[in-house]
Amino acid sequence: MxxxxxxxxxxxxxxxxxxxxxxxxxxxxxxxxxxxxxxxxxxxxxxxxxxxxxxxxxxxxxxxxxxxxxxxxxxxxxxxxxxxxRLAPRPSDPKRAQFLRWMVFVSSAIYSLYWVKDEPSRLVPDPAGHGSLEARVLNRISDCWGIMDSQVTPGGYILGDELTVLDLYVATVSRFQPRRKRLYEVAPKMGEVVRRVDIDPRLHALWKDRMGFHEGWEG
Known part of the structure; x- marks a missing residue:
């Protein structure tokens, strides 16, 4: 064991x-x-x-x-x-429903698309179609970020004034392509939140080592 x-x-x-x-x-x-x-x-x-x-x-x-x-x-x-x-609202908390909704949304509507984006041949055998597929996937990801942003009312963080694992999830997944600059454009409210998560002193060493603040990382 x-x-x-x-x-x-x-x-x-x-x-x-x-x-x-x-x-x-x-x-x-x-x-x-x-x-x-x-x-x-x-x-x-x-x-x-x-x-x-x-x-x-x-x-x-x-x-x-x-x-x-x-x-x-x-x-x-x-x-x-x-x-x-307090990294998640408790089951009795009025914010619990939206917490679960957006956690699953990020997973199913956004994160799952990287299975296709990272290896287009999984669905499109002809390499000639890979560029078009990737562009459409990235546009869909951006659209989903925008949809989420239009339906949340952040405080300091997405669900209000307390950081939750939803903020960590969005801060991580939004670093993938089409990267942060696109997120800032289509989801400005969440853009402010992820910037705040980026500079959390408790996570600075982790972000630097595991995600990398290299030049141009925002896109």
Whole structure:
């Protein structure tokens, strides 16, 4: 039986949102880097297969040995297991419904599209169509960010004045293409929120190491 949490993740991946949550919770964990998206290092990504046959990160192995996949589910679970952290509205909180709505929205309407965007041949065998498919996917992602932005009323954070794992999730996924400058244009309210999450001193070292504030990262 495992004695602690084990997270399969990768730099620049959605797993960094889980790392951010664990950092704020001050929960120790073992990290196994599994670069599932690196075709030149297949063995690295294959490490996750022992826990997740989908070969995807994040994959979290709980102390009991139980496996959790799906970034939104992991983030919600961690927040609920540590209610004192206030990283998620409690079930009785009026904000809970919208919290769940937008966590699943980011996962299903936005994050899932990278399965196609990152490897267009999964759906379009002809390379001649890859550029067009990618452009349409990126436009769809932007549209979804805009739809979400039009229906939230942030305070300091998306759901109000308390940071939640939803903010961590959006701050992470919005770093992917079409990147932040596009988000700032189509979702200006959430743009202000993710900038605030970017400079949270508790997460500075993590963002720098695992997501990278390199020149031009905003797009």
């Amino acid at each position: 495992a004695t602690g949490l084990t997270l399969y993740g990768a730099r620049g991946s959605g797993a960094v949102a889980v790392e951010a949550a664990l950092t704020l919770l001050e929960v120790p964990y073992a990290l196994i880097d599994a670069e599932t998206f690196d075709p030149d290092d297949k063995a690295s990504g294959d490490q996750v297969l022992s826990a997740n046959p989908m070969r995807q990160v994040p994959t979290l192995v709980l102390p009991s040995g139980e496996v959790m996949t799906e970034s939104a589910a992991i983030l919600i679970c961690l927040a609920d297991l540590h209610p004192a952290s």
